[in-house]
Amino acid sequence: MTVSERVELIKFDEPKYLEDGKAVVGQRKEAEDLAKVIHDQGYSNIFLLGIGGTEFEFGHYEYLISRMSDVDIYSVNAADVNTVRPKKLNKDSLVITASSSGDTVEIVQAAKWMKEEGIRVVAFTDKKGKLGQMLDYVVHAPVVTGYCEHSYVLQAYFMYKLMNLRGDFDAYDRFADQLSEYIFEDLLAIKKKFEPIGMKMASELYDAEYTIFTGSGALWGETLLFSMCMLEEMQWIRCRPVNAAQFFHGTLELIQDKVPVFIVKGEDEFRAQDNRVEEFCKKINCQYAVFDASEYAVRLDNEFRKFIVPMITTACITGRLSRHYEAYTKHNLQYRRYYRQFEY
Numbered sequence: 181m182t183v184s185e186r187v188e189l190i191k192f193d194e195p196k197y198l199e200d201g202k203a204v205v206g207q208r209k210e211a212e213d214l215a216k217v218i219h220d221q222g223y224s225n226i227f228l229l230g231i232g233g234t235e236f237e238f239g240h241y242e243y244l245i246s247r248m249s250d251v252d253i254y255s256v257n258a259a260d261v262n263t264v265r266p267k268k269l270n271k272d273s274l275v276i277t278a279s280s281s282g283d284t285v286e287i288v289q290a291a292k293w294m295k296e297e298g299i300r301v302v303a304f305t306d307k308k309g310k311l312g313q314m315l316d317y318v319v320h321a322p323v324v325t326g327y328c329e330h331s332y333v334l335q336a337y338f339m340y341k342l343m344n345l346r347g348d349f350d351a352y353d354r355f356a357d358q359l360s361e362y363i364f365e366d367l368l369a370i371k372k373k374f375e376p377i378g379m380k381m382a383s384e385l386y387d388a389e390y391t392i393f394t395g396s397g398a399l400w401g402e403t404l405l406f407s408m409c410m411l412e413e414m415q416w417i418r419c420r421p422v423n424a425a426q427f428f429h430g431t432l433e434l435i436q437d438k439v440p441v442f443i444v445k446g447e448d449e450f451r452a453q454d455n456r457v458e459e460f461c462k463k464i465n466c467q468y469a470v471f472d473a474s475e476y477a478v479r480l481d482n483e484f485r486k487f488i489v490p491m492i493t494t495a496c497i498t499g500r501l502s503r504h505y506e507a508y509t510k511h512n513l514q515y516r517r518y519y520r521q522f523e524y
Contacts, residue, residue: 207320214317226275273300358481392441440468
């Protein structure tokens with residue numbers, strides 16, 4: 181690897197990033213083979229089971245799959261499912277979940293009773309963890325938090341192969357081939373392009389009294405992930421996430437000095453809602469920032485771009501913008517007061 185004088189990405193290990201990416205690509209067959217097993221068994225609907233970050237990360241799959249297939253798909257909160265079990269969740273259902281720690285309390289609790297009732301659960305987690313040892317269908321997912329795009333690529337091999345087998349994604353093989361060949365090098369280049377932008381954003385926003393975050397469509401989950409998990413949990417920064425449509429029904433009245441708006445703009449049908457928020461911010465001359473996924477190119481065919489936009493977004497804001505906040509706040513992203521510090 182060529183060594184340059186300039187540090188292009190702070191607190192970032194490029195060789196490890198690409199090495200982890202290569203390992204994920206190496207699991208393609210494992211994920212696709214499991215999709216074939218599940219398809220052959222059959223299923224009536226799909227439940228994406230998460231809590232906190234996992235729930236938010238699954239958001240774009242619910243949106244995209246519901247647009248490409250007539251299969252019923254639901255993104256559900258594990259704590260809520262444990263409290264009130266959905267009537268449509270039964271032995272014919274397919275449950276897909278993930279846990280980087282392997283011991284997320286609510287997900288482990290849900291997986292336990294689901295397995296006891298004969299409901300299939302596919303988990304992306306550490307096979308040696310509590311969740312991984314409990315279940316029959318596990319895709320080993322060792323990549324650490326902070327590289328969400330690695331998880332997205334691994335999950336994409338499984339999720340979209342399922343859609344291919346249903347007849348809903350005929351171009352899957354071409355998509356997966358291009359994903360495997362280009363994605364991690366392209367995302368690395370995107371991170372480098374975003375780096376000075378992210379640095380400027382963080383310098384202007386880190387000391388706000390609180391920040392209003394808006395997003396929509398396939399990127400609403402990314403908006404929640406960054407504002408709640410990265411900033412609230414990991415930076416103790418006060419945020420108010422609200423989807424772009426609901427922004428105009430209450431939250432807009434909270435804008436004032438030291439309360440900026442951060443707009444996460446996607447490329448799907450909901451982009452018009454994001455644009456409306458941006459135009460409003462211009463009209464009232466308030467402080468705002470925009471992350472626009474359309475400004476970042478990848479080499480995959482344009483017809484596949486909708487699947488890549490969440491990866492681009494998480495690579496930039498979850499992966500890089502959080503690091504710039506950390507640099508300005510001097511607050512360690514790994515430090516917690518309460519989260520997982522004791523039982524609650």
